[in-house]
Amino acid sequence: MLGRERYKIMHANFRIGESLLMASDGECAGEPEFAGVSLSISPPDEAEAKRLFDALLEGGEVILPLGKTFWSPAFGMLKDRFGLSWMINVV
Numbered sequence: 001m002l003g004r005e006r007y008k009i010m011h012a013n014f015r016i017g018e019s020l021l022m023a024s025d026g027e028c029a030g031e032p033e034f035a036g037v038s039l040s041i042s043p044p045d046e047a048e049a050k051r052l053f054d055a056l057l058e059g060g061e062v063i064l065p066l067g068k069t070f071w072s073p074a075f076g077m078l079k080d081r082f083g084l085s086w087m088i089n090v091v
Contacts, residue, residue: 009082038077038085046090049074053088056080 008025015021043049053066059081066076066088074090 038087040087040089042089042091044090046074049076049088049090053078056086056088 009023011022011024013020013022041052043052050066053076057078057080061079063077063079063085064075066074069075072090074088076088077085078088079085
């Protein structure tokens with residue numbers, strides 16, 4: 001692949017129960033913008049929350065550090081290396 005295409009996702013899929021969610025960067029020009037959208041993951045415990053937070057954070061930035069809140073033993077927000085916002089929330 002040439003140029004910026006080497007940094008794009010050609011194909012990805014995720015299972016949520018019986019559903020399959022599929023995604024790709026497609027033929028978008030310029031810088032992607034993900035304003036108004038955040039994905040949320042609810043891991044079963046704090047250790048898994050930290051593992052997910054750290055993995056998604058690689059090359060990204062912290063919005064809210066992973067920590068205890070009044071509703072969760074571990075909640076944090078970040079923007080990944082692709083600019084997508086994530087919330088990690090142990091329930």
